[in-house]
Amino acid sequence: MNAARRRADAAENRARIIGTARAVIARSGEVKLNAIAKEAGVGQGTLYRHFPTREALLAEVYAYDVDELVAAAPALLTEYEPLAALRLWFDRVADYARVKRGVFAAVEAGVQRDLAANSHGPIGDALTALLVAGKADGTIRPDVDARDVILLIGYLSRLDEAEWDARARHLLRLVVDGLRRR
Known part of the structure; x- marks a missing residue:
């Protein structure tokens, strides 16, 4: 996979994590990172690379x-x-x-x-x-x-x-x- 595609994948993952977190907060207010990662379709490592806390x-x-x-x-x-x-x-x-x-x-x-x-x-x-x-x-x-x-x-x-x-x-x-x- 070339570097440009990896960057595009990372940007897509980041946007999906943010969108999912927003939906979870609006829906329940409960913020559990492992549940957000799962719902966003990314691994916990991916979530923590983008958002360490x-x-x-x-x-x-x-x-x-x-x-x-x-x-x-x-x-x-x-x-x-x-x-x-x-x-x-x-x-x-x-x-x-x-x-x-x-x-x-x-x-x-x-x-x-x-x-x-x-x-x-x-x-x-x-x-x-x-x-x-x-x-x-x-x-x-x-x-x-x-x-x-x-x-x-x-x-x-x-x-x-x-x-x-x-x-x-x-x-x-x-x-x-x-x-x-x-």
Whole structure:
């Protein structure tokens, strides 16, 4: 096997591990590395080559979700009116928050603080882009900023898993309604 193919295989394995870990966290919040390796179809050695610790894997899952969430804002603005883009982005926020909650439950407090500190800036920037577009077209109230919205949606981390499906997206829609210019 040539070096380029080995690198491609390694990248595929890494992506499959991250995707599987994300699905496991969203599904159960329980992070057992041997179960993730098995479900991803890789050996434990492969998992540990990519992620030497559980925290390293969780940090990568979290970073991947932050990147996806941030990239979604400008993409949605190219396809939808600002208010619709914000609503669709909030749907992604609900998915992100579910995984974030699972990641934070599984890592130490110090790692949790580092993860949160590294995500607030990019997420705030993405949210600002959505709000600015909505203010420019007159659909979003002029008196709100990203920090207001981040504080409002912080409640997602307090929802019980049993309430998640029934309440997360509904509550985000209430926030969107409150942001709408009357």
